[in-house]
Structure formats: structure tokens, C-alpha cells
Amino acid sequence: MTPPGLWLDGSARFGDSALFGPLSFRAEAGCWTVLLGPSGVGKTTILRLFAGLSRAEVSGGFGASDGQPLAGRVALMAQTDLLLPWATALDNICLGARLRGERADPARALRLLAEVGLAGMERRKPGQLSGGQRQRLALARTLMEDRPVVLLDEPFSALDARTRSEMQALAARLLTGRTVLMVSHDAAEAARLGQRILILTRAGLAEAAAPEGPPPRDATAPALLQAQAGLLARLLAA
Numbered sequence: 253m254t255p256p257g258l259w260l261d262g263s264a265r266f267g268d269s270a271l272f273g274p275l276s277f278r279a280e281a282g283c284w285t286v287l288l289g290p291s292g293v294g295k296t297t298i299l300r301l302f303a304g305l306s307r308a309e310v311s312g313g314f315g316a317s318d319g320q321p322l323a324g325r326v327a328l329m330a331q332t333d334l335l336l337p338w339a340t341a342l343d344n345i346c347l348g349a350r351l352r353g354e355r356a357d358p359a360r361a362l363r364l365l366a367e368v369g370l371a372g373m374e375r376r377k378p379g380q381l382s383g384g385q386r387q388r389l390a391l392a393r394t395l396m397e398d399r400p401v402v403l404l405d406e407p408f409s410a411l412d413a414r415t416r417s418e419m420q421a422l423a424a425r426l427l428t429g430r431t432v433l434m435v436s437h438d439a440a441e442a443a444r445l446g447q448r449i450l451i452l453t454r455a456g457l458a459e460a461a462a463p464e465g466p467p468p469r470d471a472t473a474p475a476l477l478q479a480q481a482g483l484l485a486r487l488l489a490a
């Protein structure tokens with residue numbers, strides 16, 4: 253499936269309560285876009301709209317750049333891993349297919365578990381995995397869905413710095429070529445992963461220059477630290 257871009261135009265509201273806008277949002281096809289911004293401006297709502305999970309009304313509409321419905325083409329990875337505690341790692345990965353009444357491919361599930369570094373752990377339950385391993389499992393479950401559009405809602409924010417860095421690198425490698433829209437609070441994460449970096453504030457949507465080179469970028473490189481500082485300054489000013 254060729255990944256489509258994403259668009260959203262206008263202002264958003266929940267019933268009588270205005271949320272943001274008007275603005276013109278674009279996430280390019282096949283690119284990694286990071287959406288930064290202070291708490292409560294509507295970042296998660298934008299993700300949930302594209303995932304078909306929000307009831308917010310958007311005045312100018314939203315959708316895929318190819319004009320086709322987004323339903324069935326989107327996978328969402330949330331901040332919490334949302335794993336079923338009583339199910340094994342393998343069953344958790346296959347859950348999406350099961351819920352749709354489809355047959356999950358166990359060989360593919362095992363391959364994905366190996367790709368995220370969980371080979372041999374397929375019979376473990378989430379409680380028998382570390383926080384980082386659970387996030388790896390959640391990433392494998394997202395990949396199992398094999399959707400061209402992947403929405404990430406701060407999926408690595410609860411992890412320690414080292415595990416977060418490993419997960420960022422793994423996700424960048426495994427999601428290459430898909431349209432990725434990631435919500436984050438973390439300027440360092442945006443500088444490391446974003447091919448486009450958008451900042452949503454009460455004043456509207458602005459674009460920040462993304463560092464050069466494909467993600468994941470070296471988080472300790474001077475150019476990256478400079479980009480991170482610039483983003484942080486913009487976030488603090490927002």
C-alpha cells in the first residue's frame with residue numbers, strides 16, 4: 253500500500269467548546285512528522301481524528317491526500333502500551349486480527365517479535381516483561397497491523413533515557429517509508445526523528461526547520477543539540 257499524506261483544515265471544536273484554529277495541517281506521504289506543543293492544545297485530538305476515534309468537529313475537514321478513506325489504513329500506538337495483561341506476547345500481537353475476525357499469521361508475529369528484540373519471549377505475559385520490553389511488544393503489535401499510516405502518541409515518554417533512545421532508533425528503522433505522525437513533548441525526540449517538525453500552540457500551527465539527514469539522527473551531534481535548543485526555546489515561549 254502506498255502511504256498517503258494527511259491533511260486537516262480549519263478550526264476544531266467539541267460541541268460549544270472551541271479547541272484550535274483555524275489552521276492548515278499537512279503531514280507528507282512517507283515522511284516522519286513530529287507534532288510538538290504545550291499541553292491541551294489539541295495534539296492528541298488531531299491524532300485521534302485521523303484514527304477515526306475523536307468526535308471533534310473540524311470546519312474544513314480532514315483526511316488522506318489521495319482522497320481515499322483513512323479507515324483500515326491507520327495504526328495508532330499510544331502512550332500506554334494497552335497490552336492485555338492476561339494474554340501472552342504472541343496473543344497480544346495477534347489481537348487486532350482476532351478482533352477483526354481474521355486469521356493472524358503466527359510466523360509473521362514471531363518474526364516481528366524477533367525484529368523488536370523479543371525472540372523467545374512469545375509466551376511471556378506483559379507482567380513478565382520490563383517497561384522497555386512492553387513498549388517493544390506494543391511497537392511489534394503496531395507493525396503487525398502493517399498500515400501505511402502510523403500515528404504515535406508519545407509512545408516513548410514513559411521510558412528511561414537509554415530505552416527511549418533504543419526505541420526511537422528501532423521505530424525509525426522499522427517505520428521507514430510509512431507516513432508517520434508522532435505527537436511529542438520532547439524537543440530532543442523531535443530533533444532526532446522529525447523530517448518535518450510542526451509546533452501547535454494557542455496562536456496556531458508553525459513549522460520549525462528539521463535537522464538534516466535521515467532519522468534516527470545522532471542525539472549527541474552538535475547540530476542536533478542546537479536544533480533541540482531552538483525547539484525548546486520555541487516551546488517555552490509558547
Ligand SMILES: Nc1ncnc2c1ncn2[C@@H]1O[C@H](COP(=O)(O)OP(=O)(O)OP(=O)(O)O)[C@@H](O)[C@H]1O
Binds near residue numbers: 266291295
Ligand atoms: N471528547 C472530548 N470532549 C470534550 N473535550 C475534549 C475531549 N477530548 C479532549 N478534549 C479537550 O480538548 C483539549 C485538547 O486535548 P488534547 O488531548 O487533544 O490535547 P493535547 O495537546 O494532546 O494535550 P497533552 O499534551 O496534555 O496530551 C483539552 O482541553 C481536552 O480537555
